Amino acid sequence: MKIPFMPETWSMFLPVLFAGWALFFTGLHLGSWGLILPGAVVLVVAALILNFFRDFEKTPERKLAPKEILSPADGKVVVLGLAKEKFYLKKNSLHIAIFMNPLNNHVQRAPYDGKVVKKVYHPGEFLAAYDDKADLVNEQAHLVVDLQTPGKKPKSAGRMVVKQIAGFLCRRVKTTPEVGERIKQGERIGRILLGSRVDLFLPVNFKPAVKLGDQVLAGETILGKL
DSSP states (O other): OOOSBOTTHHHHHHHHHHHHHHHHHHHHHHTOHHHHHHHHHHHHHHHHHHHHTBOOOOOOSSOOOTTEEEOSSSEEEEEEEEEEETTTTOEEEEEEEEEEOTTSOOEEEOSSOEEEEEEEEEOOBOOOTTSTTHHHHBOEEEEEEEEEOSSSSOOEEEEEEEEEEEOSSOOOEEEOOOTTOEEOTTSEEEEEOSSEEEEEEEOTTOEESOOTTOEEOTTTSEEEEO
16 A cells, blocks of 8 residues: 655655654653744644645546546646747647645646657756746756557557756755656656645647636646647
């Protein structure tokens, strides 16, 4: 049974928990509010860290129809429309950007079945993930995926680009699939530690079922259909 938390959880959660516990209970023992209050604040931060690093199993909100696309991330849809993906596809695509706040789950999942044909990591800055320039200058990782219909004889359904973009608080982007590997819809493909954003570029024939401002869930919410 998989423990429902990211691998990095304990190295970040336990030191904060112990520090908060030490401050709080030392303050209680000494009767010092100067220790009790900071200790309580640190314990709240520890609880928020545990919440942030949760990684529970996900299932779609209903049975999927052929060529339906799942959300790769939890968060809010902040971009939805046609845009040119100029690095890999080099043509107009349907661009969906999902902003994740620190309370969202930050594990990313495969929107659709496919084969990874390119994987690129870009070191960079740490602007707020909702900043207009974040997708150009922030630390990020890109996956280019050849979309493939499920079945014994999969057919190409075009190409997709998934971009994991670091945010103001984030200092680490993890992307697990390697070039040549096949990914399965709904499976984990990476994670971003603290506030961040995921951009998705899909073929122009994609028909969205979400709108700007919608809250979506990784591996659960159906974004639309190819």
